[in-house]
Amino acid sequence: MVEEIYLTDSYVKNFKAKVVKVGQDGVILDRTAFYPGGGGLENDIGKLVIDNKEIQVTEVKRQDNEIVHKINGNLSEGDLVDGIIDWERRYSMMKLHTASHIIASIAYNKYGAMVTGGHISPEYAKDDFNVEDKNVLTNIINEANDIIKKNIDVKVYFKPKEEALKIPGIVKLMGRNPPDVPIWRIVEIPGIDIQADGGPHVKNTSEIGHIELIKVENRGKNKKRVYYTVKS
Structure with a gap:
């Protein structure tokens, strides 16, 4: 099960995570501070950083009991990333x-x-x-x-x-x-x-x-x- 960081601390803006799955709809991390939306509240957006390269997270959603991060770049299973929330939003x-x-x-x-x-x-x-x-x-x-x-x-x-x-x-x-x-x-x-x-x-x-x-x-x-x- 993914660790949903926002459930215990809504003020976490940056976090470290590992890519555990790459699918057609996006990537799944072992832990995330990105809220996937729900209850009428829109999802978070932001970016994932790897080797000083920024990959935009354009959508986050809960799908089949997993939290999927749609990105505008490529990541591989096992990659270690820094997640950064669009904090103002x-x-x-x-x-x-x-x-x-x-x-x-x-x-x-x-x-x-x-x-x-x-x-x-x-x-x-x-x-x-x-x-x-x-x-x-x-x-x-x-x-x-x-x-x-x-x-x-x-x-x-x-x-x-x-x-x-x-x-x-x-x-x-x-x-x-x-x-x-x-x-x-x-x-x-x-x-x-x-x-x-x-x-x-x-x-x-x-x-x-x-x-x-x-x-x-x-x-x-x-x-x-x-x-x-x-x-x-």
Whole structure:
């Protein structure tokens, strides 16, 4: 099994790894800090360096229980490489990702609303909620910004599935089946939110900055989409 470095430390920008397989779709490493995307969060990009030669990593995806790195060059099985994450892109998505958890928690706890879909890119995020009044989402963004200012540490830890399932609201995405694995990764913002989640997050809410509402769209009955970004 590949060592997924981002699961325990989202701040690793550079790492050493060995190429264990070369396939038509890309290369597989014995360990990686590249997030393969998932849960609406886009994948990382960056580069692999070998003998002072830079090979761009243009896409990373989970495929057949492996993490495949699509590259624009050639590598061979057994090659030792230095992986370098596009940190500006990653960090932007980390801030938006943690912001999305705060927003989802307020929607769930105060308004009984759940996320029905969403996407996070480096530039902005969008989330769909099963709410009727779009003003609710504006209020949620304002409340989320108040929480960010409290400088709350974000905790990441692991729990057996049976224990995690006992936590109310552990999965806040409507229609999402709980992870079918024995050990769940939990992301907790104490007093605010706790969710099963596999993606990178910031260590403290203060790193998010300020959530800026872009717009709210009506996507049908009891379905509103909110677009937002973060500013320092």
